[in-house]
Amino acid sequence: MSEAKTGTGPEAKGGKGPAKKTAAKPAAGRAQPGRTRAAKAAPAPDARPGLPRGASEIFATVPFALKRHASPHGQVTAVSMMKDEGPYVIEWVAHHLAVGFSDLVVYTNDCSDGTDDMLIRLEELGLAHHRRNDIPEGIRPQPSALNYAQDEPVVGLSDWVMVFDADEFLSIRYGDGTLDDLIAAAKAQDANGIVVTWRIFGSGGVVDWSTAPVSEQYLLAAPQDWNKGWGVKTLFKFDPENWKLGIHRPKMKTKAIKAGFADEVKWLNGSGREMEDYFKFRGWRSITRTVGYDWVQLNHYAVKSVDSYAIRKLRGNVNNKKDKYNSDYWSLQDRNEVRDDTMLRYTARRDEIILELLKDPVLAQLHDAALARVDQRLAEIRGTETYAALVADLARAGQVPIQEIVAKPPQARDPEKIAALMSDIEKTRNEAAREKRRSAPREAVEALPSGAYLSQPRANPGYAGDWVANHGVLLPLDPGVFSPPGLALIAKGKFDRGLARRLPQLLPRDARVTEIGAGIGFLAAHLAALRPDLHLSVSEGEPELRRVLDLVWAQNGRRQGERLCLLEDGPLTEMITRTAPEALLLADPRITPDGLADILARVSPAQIFLYGRLIEAGRDRLEEYARVMEAGYIAAPGFDAGLTMFRIAKNPAGGPPVPV
Numbered sequence: 001m002s003e004a005k006t007g008t009g010p011e012a013k014g015g016k017g018p019a020k021k022t023a024a025k026p027a028a029g030r031a032q033p034g035r036t037r038a039a040k041a042a043p044a045p046d047a048r049p050g051l052p053r054g055a056s057e058i059f060a061t062v063p064f065a066l067k068r069h070a071s072p073h074g075q076v077t078a079v080s081m082m083k084d085e086g087p088y089v090i091e092w093v094a095h096h097l098a099v100g101f102s103d104l105v106v107y108t109n110d111c112s113d114g115t116d117d118m119l120i121r122l123e124e125l126g127l128a129h130h131r132r133n134d135i136p137e138g139i140r141p142q143p144s145a146l147n148y149a150q151d152e153p154v155v156g157l158s159d160w161v162m163v164f165d166a167d168e169f170l171s172i173r174y175g176d177g178t179l180d181d182l183i184a185a186a187k188a189q190d191a192n193g194i195v196v197t198w199r200i201f202g203s204g205g206v207v208d209w210s211t212a213p214v215s216e217q218y219l220l221a222a223p224q225d226w227n228k229g230w231g232v233k234t235l236f237k238f239d240p241e242n243w244k245l246g247i248h249r250p251k252m253k254t255k256a257i258k259a260g261f262a263d264e265v266k267w268l269n270g271s272g273r274e275m276e277d278y279f280k281f282r283g284w285r286s287i288t289r290t291v292g293y294d295w296v297q298l299n300h301y302a303v304k305s306v307d308s309y310a311i312r313k314l315r316g317n318v319n320n321k322k323d324k325y326n327s328d329y330w331s332l333q334d335r336n337e338v339r340d341d342t343m344l345r346y347t348a349r350r351d352e353i354i355l356e357l358l359k360d361p362v363l364a365q366l367h368d369a370a371l372a373r374v375d376q377r378l379a380e381i382r383g384t385e386t387y388a389a390l391v392a393d394l395a396r397a398g399q400v401p402i403q404e405i406v407a408k409p410p411q412a413r414d415p416e417k418i419a420a421l422m423s424d425i426e427k428t429r430n431e432a433a434r435e436k437r438r439s440a441p442r443e444a445v446e447a448l449p450s451g452a453y454l455s456q457p458r459a460n461p462g463y464a465g466d467w468v469a470n471h472g473v474l475l476p477l478d479p480g481v482f483s484p485p486g487l488a489l490i491a492k493g494k495f496d497r498g499l500a501r502r503l504p505q506l507l508p509r510d511a512r513v514t515e516i517g518a519g520i521g522f523l524a525a526h527l528a529a530l531r532p533d534l535h536l537s538v539s540e541g542e543p544e545l546r547r548v549l550d551l552v553w554a555q556n557g558r559r560q561g562e563r564l565c566l567l568e569d570g571p572l573t574e575m576i577t578r579t580a581p582e583a584l585l586l587a588d589p590r591i592t593p594d595g596l597a598d599i600l601a602r603v604s605p606a607q608i609f610l611y612g613r614l615i616e617a618g619r620d621r622l623e624e625y626a627r628v629m630e631a632g633y634i635a636a637p638g639f640d641a642g643l644t645m646f647r648i649a650k651n652p653a654g655g656p657p658v659p660v
Contacts, residue, residue, distance in 0.1 A: 051126070052103050054153025060126030066356040068127055069102045073183045074159030077103040077238075079245070081133065081145045085166045086113035086370025090363075091213050092166055093128055094353040098346050099170050100179035105154050107133035107145035113373045118366045125360060129154050146245045155245075161238040162196075163245060167301045168233065169215055169343065170196070174272075174295040177345050182296060183235075186268055193236030193267035195249070195275055197286045199297040200229040202336035203398070207391070209307035209378055211371060213350070215343040218301055222335035223451070223485050224293050228405060229335065230286040233298050236267065248284035257281075270296050294620075299343060302333040310390055311377055327397035332405055334398045337484050339455055402484035403491070451616050452486030452495065453519065459547035467555060470495040473525045474555050481520070481548050496522055498639055499611060504530045506638075507583050508606065514581035515539070516572060517588030517613055521549035525558045532563065537579040539567040541588060577602045587612030593624035600628065608633060610645040 051060055052068070052075055078101045082089070096104060106128060108116040119130035131152065135144045146163065149155045160183060164170070175181025186194055200222040210217060222229045234249040242256035252261060267275040271292025279290065286292075303309050309330065358364045381387045458480040467474040470493045477490055489495045504527065507513060514537045515524055524538045540546045549566075553559070560566055567575055572591060576584065576599055584605040586596070591614055610625060618625065625645060626635070633647035 052129075052154055053157035054155075056123065056129065058120075058124055059129065060124070062124040062126075062360075064125040064127075064360065066125070066127065066353065069097060069100055071100060071102045071183075072180055073187075075103055075154075075157060076101050076160045076179055076183070077105055077155055077158040077162075079105045079107075079146075079149050079155060079161060079163045080166055081107045081109075081142055082111075082115050082119075082166045083109055083141070084111055084113045084115055086111075086115045086118060086367070087211070087374050088166060088214060089115060089118045089122075089370070090354055090357055090367050091215070091350070092169070093122060094350045094357060095169055095215060095346060097127065097353050098349040099172065099177070103154055103158065104128040105131060105149065105152060107131045107148065109133040109135055109141050109145075113370050114366045115370070118363060118370070121360070121363045121366060122357075125363070127357075142247055146247070150240060150245050155238070156240045158238055160235060161245070162233060162235040163247060164233045164298060167304075168198075169299045169301065170296070171199070171299045171342050172296045173293075173342055179235075185272060185295070189266070189268065189272070189274075191266045191268045191274070193234060193265065194296065195232050195234050195267055195269050195279065195286070195290070196296050196298045197270050197291055197293060198229050198231045198233075198300045199224070199293065199340065200226070200333055200335045201299055201301050201340075202334040203303050203305055203309075204336050205398075206305040207307065209305060209311075209374060213347075214301050214304060215299065215350075216347065218304065219339055219341045219343075220336035221299075221338055221340045222402070223338050223483065224291075225485060226335070226337075226402060227286075227288070227291075228332065229300075230291055231300075232284060232286055234267070249279075252281060268295075270294065297342075299340075300333075303330055306391055306394055307378055309394065310381060310387060311374065313390070327393045330394050331397040331400040334394075335402060337402060337454075338451070401479070401487065403488040451483050451613065452489065453545065453613070454481060454483055457481045457542070457544045457548070459544045459551070461547065461551070463551065469493060470522070471497075471500040471526050472529060473522055473552070475520070475522065475552065476548075476555075478548075481545070496612075498644060499523060499609070500526050502638055503527060503609075506607065507531060507534060509533055511535070511582040511606075512580060513537070513583045513585065514576055514579040514605075515585040515587070516576065516591070517541070517586060518549065519545050519587065519612065520552050521558075521566075522552065523585070524564065525553060525556050528558055528564050535563050535565075537565045537567055537581070539569060539572075539575060539588075541569045541590065573598050573602060581605045583607040583609075585609045585611070587614050589613040589617035592618070593621055593628050596625060597628045600632065604632070604649065606649045608645075608647040611639075611643060615643060615645070 078096055080092075085092070093104060104122075104127070106119050108119060108130065109132075116130065116132075119128055122128035123130045131145075131148060133141060133145045133148065135141055139147075149163075155161060160179075162170075170179075172178065172182050174185055182194070186192070201218045202220055202222075204218050204220045206217060232248055236243075236250060238245075238250070242253055242261050243250040244253055252265075256262075262277075262280050265280045267279065269275055269286065269290050269292040271294035273290075273292060275290055358367065460478060460480055463476050463478055466477045468477055468490050469475075470490060475490050475495055477487055479487060482490065486495070489497070500523065503523065507527070510533050512535045513527070516539050518524055518538045518540045521538060521540070524536050527534055527536060538549075540549055546569075558564060567579075572588065572595065580603060582605055584599075584603070584607070586609065591599070608629060615622070622645070629645075629647045632650055634650055636646045636648050639646050
């Protein structure tokens with residue numbers, strides 16, 4: 001870690017900012033703060049024991065019971081930029097203190113709602129660091145703030161740094177949900193960075209403004225496998241001598257590249273797997289080979305409610321992008337296909353911190369004033385034609401199906417220009433990585449199952465929409481039943497394609513096949529046509545999907561008989577025991593590893609397939625399912641391991657293993 005540079009304001013940065021300081025507007029009832037950026041001469045790291053390295057002279061000058069988090073990993077710092085985020089400051093700060101950041105450095109510009117005053121007060125209380133973002137002509141606010149942050153002592157003397165926005169909240173699934181555990185896990189792999197992928201959260205149909213926490217109001221998100229939402233932010237060990245801060249990821253300095261610094265960089269993805277070598281040099285999005293959400297994700301609440309969106313649209317944005325907040329942007333960001341309530345794990349601790357913060361009368365007054373400004377602004381705009389037109393426009397935009405969303409990059413990708421910017425070292429390493437991928441056996445890319453069905457499907461007995469043939473079976477394009485990824489697969493004729501292609505070849509002649517968790521009955525309808533020799537027993541415990549199954553079978557002329565039987569829902573183990581299957585197809589999410597063990601204690605099928613909703617619900621327990629089967633079954637190839645577990649009996653009924 002390099003020593004902090006002296007001179008932290010724009011005037012000390014060789015022309016990167018204006019030569020004057022702009023004083024913050026003082027909050028009512030207190031003295032003008034002595035500074036709003038780091039002092040010209042940064043304190044020595046040990047000048048104020050117990051305080052963050054590089055802290056300003058006003059940091060922790062007001063006694064307060066709540067203290068900054070003491071991380072076992074040193075100074076762990078979030079860097080952000082805000083403009084008129086007053087209603088959200090308290091929650092954002094409380095959440096990221098609960099997550100485990102020791103320091104929050106926030107740059108503000110042109111605030112009219114007291115955001116800057118709130119952050120200055122938080123600095124006085126010793127819980128955040130406020131810095132003024134005086135923006136030079138021709139520079140956008142975010143790059144301007146990052147230029148200042150590059151030379152900011154609190155940031156430069158930090159051990160770990162992450163840059164993200166005020167509408168982004170870190171959500172950690174790993175361990176106890178804190179950075180303490182997450183960074184420890186990265187260190188255990190000798191890693192010095194984690195690339196965290198966005199998860200886009202929509203409005204959830206909320207129109208009215210509310211003071212309820214953002215992370216509790218909005219629990220509906222885009223599917224994990226929706227690649228248009230795969231932008232990233234990076235948590236990494238910061239050394240300002242080798243890295244230049246960036247919005248999505250830092251950029252390795254040329255001298256560091258030449259000195260071989262890339263060999264010291266090891267970053268993981270959001271599931272704890274090592275990132276590919278190319279990402280050390282460039283890239284701001286995950287790709288299929290690198291995306292992961294098992295450990296951590298960055299929840300992106302870009303739209304919130306219609307009222308919140310209307311206020312933001314009318315006050316500008318952090319990057320001065322003309323008409324950024326239009327209906328196309330709403331369609332892209334208002335994704336509500338999948339429920340994700342992981343953030344609720346932080347509720348208790350976050351609320352404790354909020355209660356403590358609001359015990360400070362100055363901060364409470366500023367917070368209340370920011371909320372009052374929202375009410376005042378909404379009273380001004382709600383009766384206007386502009387507001388009415390916006391609400392109607394957003395309602396239409398929110399109906400755009402996810403498969404029809406077009407997300408255009410800010411600039412068209414120019415491979416020749418990118419190649420020209422690459423150093424010789426980067427080109428050599430990239431080519432070596434490509435050659436390694438070509439020559440090495442190709443590893444299966446684990447899919448991110450987001451589910452073909454909605455979490456709360458609704459059968460429509462009078463469905464009059466389109467039916468699309470999938471492997472010879474007509475399926476309804478019903479958005480009341482299927483998730484956007486599921487609809488996209490049906491539209492392309494690829495619903496359950498892997499199983500539909502292989503099952504007819506794998507199932508033994510005249511086999512008794514039992515499918516538990518049949519969904520809409522697609523596989524049974526498919527097998528009944530292609531393999532009339534099979535005896536198919538089918539069950540579906542979700543009443544709404546059971547109704548859709550009836551519609552699908554009727555549409556395709558599948559009738560119950562001796563070889564196709566629809567079982568009444570009941571105790572699963574008893575149902576399976578009664579049918580004595582030779583091939584067992586399990587997709588019911590109610591079947592746990594213990595439940596599977598109970599089933600296999602009663603029946604001994606020659607083949608077992610675990611897939612669909614069972615895999616989605618039990619994704620974190622796949623190793624447990626595998627252990628249950630390892631005594632009597634062999635893992636067989638042929639399916640994506642992230643979507644289907646296929647096992648064959650080692651010695652079925654005293655005979656040889658079943659051929660695959």
